[in-house]
Amino acid sequence: MSTAVDLLVKDAGLLVVDGEREIAGGWLAVANGRVTAVGSAGTEPEARTVLSAAGRLVTPGLVNTHHHIYQNLTRSYAPAVNGSLFDWLTTLYPLWAALDEEASYVSAYVGMAELLMGGCTSSSDHLYVHPRPHLVDAEIRAARDIGFRFHATRGSMTRSVEDGGLPPRSVTQTEEEVLADSERLIKAHHDASPGALIRVALAPCSPFSVTKELMTATAELAERYDVRLHTHLAEDRDEDNYCLETYGCRPVEYFEETGWMSDRTWVAHCIYPNDAELRRLAAAGVGVAHCPSSNMLIGGGTARVAEMRELGMPVGIGCDGSASTDHASLWMETRGALLLGRYRGGPGAMTARDALDLATRGSARCLGRADEIGHLRPGACADLVVWDLHEVALAGALTDPVEAWLRCGPARAWTTVVGGRTLVDRGEPVLPGLTDALRTHGTIARRMQQRA
Incomplete structure (x- = not known):
């Protein structure tokens, strides 16, 4: 299995697979843009790329x-x-x-x-x-x-x-x-x-x-x-x-x-x-x-x-x-x-x-896609989020990571993965065209609003 796994997300504080299953300390394996397996700490496969969630909450995208x-x-x-x-x-x-x-x-x-x-x-x-x-x-x-x-x-x-x-x-x-x-x-x-x-x-x-x-x-x-x-x-x-x-x-x-x-x-x-x-x-x-x-x-x-x-x-x-x-x-x-x-x-x-x-x-x-998005069961599209809340915001939130995710905050995506590709890393978009797009966006927005 070691050569078949493209991405391994491990060390989750809690991995939410779907509305029925959660895995404390869980991991998730991805190959060819799909989730291939999930499991508990200590059973992780080898992978080409390993992403540590470092104790954070991991959910479906x-x-x-x-x-x-x-x-x-x-x-x-x-x-x-x-x-x-x-x-x-x-x-x-x-x-x-x-x-x-x-x-x-x-x-x-x-x-x-x-x-x-x-x-x-x-x-x-x-x-x-x-x-x-x-x-x-x-x-x-x-x-x-x-x-x-x-x-x-x-x-x-x-x-x-x-x-x-x-x-x-x-x-x-x-x-x-x-x-x-x-x-x-x-x-x-x-x-x-x-x-x-x-x-x-x-x-x-x-x-x-x-x-x-x-x-x-x-x-x-x-x-x-x-x-x-x-x-x-x-x-x-x-x-x-x-x-x-x-x-x-x-x-x-x-x-x-x-x-x-x-x-x-x-x-x-x-x-x-x-x-x-x-x-x-x-x-x-x-x-x-x-x-x-x-x-x-x-x-x-x-x-x-x-x-x-x-x-x-x-x-x-x-x-x-x-x-x-x-x-x-x-x-x-x-x-x-x-x-x-x-x-x-x-x-x-x-x-x-x-x-x-x-x-x-x-x-x-x-959207008519309940079979392949919105959950992380094996076979799903590998669309997932590793969430980040500042340690100050989480101080004292010890019993339920999902409730803390929405009750505390603000939360942001630390890592966002779509189809197995990382598009947000450490809270920042991994998008080479973003700087130019923002510059052009500002010019067009000003021009549009000046029409009034």
């Missing part, structure tokens, strides 16, 4: 189920930060109209570096403004350059202000343009093979930004190519009013009418379904991306995570943002899920292990 990476170009944009969701959107849409391929690439490169530093090894991204072509291709190019596991969702908007929607015409497209480019992206980039780094999903932005015809046609296209579907749903009370006035029904009913009530679908936020709607979503296998920080910062409600999980729904964690949450730390979002769960349901409603399970196995279910 966290999985981000909802994000808008390009928005890191307008983070904490002062004129937008204290309005409602619709106020926020209408303020920022004109700035985002400047997005081009270079901006999409550098925002993705910087955003993925930030995700890796927060312990995220797989992420979806919802890019729904398309003032210019090939923006999703640029994101995918950044992911490939880094070696990041990436689910690009081809977002879209067709209803501009002139059509009764919110965005300006400059960031919308026709239905024909959206469907043609969606099909092109699937053919060019979607990799359905096991262990794939790049996959594509289809993601009209929301019920109030596209036509019913596009929602229906997108669901049919996803069925034809066997790709997943993603959108925002039941995020805001204004959405209820809009759908009632425009379509004569509530958002979940409209969602069902357009063919989206399927186990290939996961939705962002899902705050305002009523009890009957929630049961229908659960029965269909629809997943939910829970976005704690974004929902709290905008001042709306939050998803009923405990009830959703009791109904068997796939529920994962999403950063959202980067201009509504303004960060891309899955550790912060997981801690937010812990706090919100306990705030809503009491001390027994959410534990640190529950929150970790949301951010790993729950998120993997949302």
Whole structure:
């Protein structure tokens, strides 16, 4: 076995394999990008490369189920930060109209570096403004350059202000343009093979930004190519009013009418379904991306995570943002899920292990990859994190490393491994293009924000 193991991670204070198994002092072996074995101290195989976790917590890599990476170009944009969701959107849409391929690439490169530093090894991204072509291709190019596991969702908007929607015409497209480019992206980039780094999903932005015809046609296209579907749903009370006035029904009913009530679908936020709607979503296998920080910062409600999980729904964690949450730390979002769960349901409603399970196995279910990410059982993709908390922050935390990981803090990724490759080492990204990307990002962000 000694020549077959590419990487050995050993000396973990605690190795979390999945929601059922933890190994004190554990080790993990990797070959060809996959976990080949886990075990207890004293039984380690030889390996080409050995990484000592030095007593730290080791977990599966966290999985981000909802994000808008390009928005890191307008983070904490002062004129937008204290309005409602619709106020926020209408303020920022004109700035985002400047997005081009270079901006999409550098925002993705910087955003993925930030995700890796927060312990995220797989992420979806919802890019729904398309003032210019090939923006999703640029994101995918950044992911490939880094070696990041990436689910690009081809977002879209067709209803501009002139059509009764919110965005300006400059960031919308026709239905024909959206469907043609969606099909092109699937053919060019979607990799359905096991262990794939790049996959594509289809993601009209929301019920109030596209036509019913596009929602229906997108669901049919996803069925034809066997790709997943993603959108925002039941995020805001204004959405209820809009759908009632425009379509004569509530958002979940409209969602069902357009063919989206399927186990290939996961939705962002899902705050305002009523009890009957929630049961229908659960029965269909629809997943939910829970976005704690974004929902709290905008001042709306939050998803009923405990009830959703009791109904068997796939529920994962999403950063959202980067201009509504303004960060891309899955550790912060997981801690937010812990706090919100306990705030809503009491001390027994959410534990640190529950929150970790949301951010790993729950998120993997949302992306349709529960078999190979979100856990570290043999055969899984070798996506893992060695966590670091300063010894001052951990002083006195002696009994439970998982609870300490979220209750103490802040925590950061000491080492992040994707597919067996180390992309964060000693807390710093191992990305040769990051310095140049940050420099270009700063130039583009200043130019974009000066448009106002």
